[in-house]
Amino acid sequence: MTLSYDLYWSFRSPYSYMVMPRLAALERDYDVACNVRPVYPLAVRTPEFFEQQDPLWLSYFMTDVFREAAFRGLPFRWPRPDPVQRSPDAGYRMAQPYIHRLTHLGVAAAERGRGVAFLTEASRTIWSGEVDNWHVGDHLAGAAERAGLDFAELAAAVDADPARFAAIVEENQLAQRAAGHWGVPMMVFDGEPFFGQDRFDQLKWRMEGQGLQRRA
Secondary structure, eight states: OOEEEEEEEOTTOHHHHHHHHHHHHHHHHBSEEEEEEEOOOHHHHOTHHHHTSOHHHHHHHHHHHHHHHHHHTOOOOOOSSOSSOOBTTTBTOSOOSSHHHHHHHHHHHHHTTOHHHHHHHHHHHHHSSSOSOTTSTTHHHHHHHHTTOOHHHHHHHHHHOHHHHHHHHHHHHHHHHHHTOOOSSEEEETTEEEESGGGHHHHHHHHHHTTOOBOO
16 A cells, blocks of 8 residues: 655755655655645745744754754755845845745646655755756756656746746645644654654654555
């Protein structure tokens, strides 16, 4: 029996990037189907979240993301450019030229049955530090190709109807909160939310209790 779960995920989340190799391996090795549901990052949805944080939150976060990447053996550098732009005066409350289209591309990839593969490849392109200016040239096209997608077709679909994709993202965000949390990455299996990349082992454990089987 194929087990399925929902994945709420953001292109601006380093922890979302870090969990993808494990989720991709889970789908590759076991009879599991992931329902990819991209969301906009908190910086876009609720910028006041960051405006109200204790200063220690950011310093600890920046320590932890580099430590966790090293622990996982993943290449990591803060993206250049950041998928979410920030200005000294407006903070995150400004035009965002990258994150909406990125998120919509994730939705389109999921609609084509290649959501996990595209999130894995695109997040590595953005977060690994292997390329600068991930947003120009053929970097995202290469990620799409490695994920088994035609980037020209994918991008054309997204650019032709951004309102439809924005509505899907909004639906995902409402479903995420209804499932029990607002953060990413968040996996929901059998009605139970697992927030954070460090909850992967618990997610798999729950699946094992429901008859998780290796692929033949």
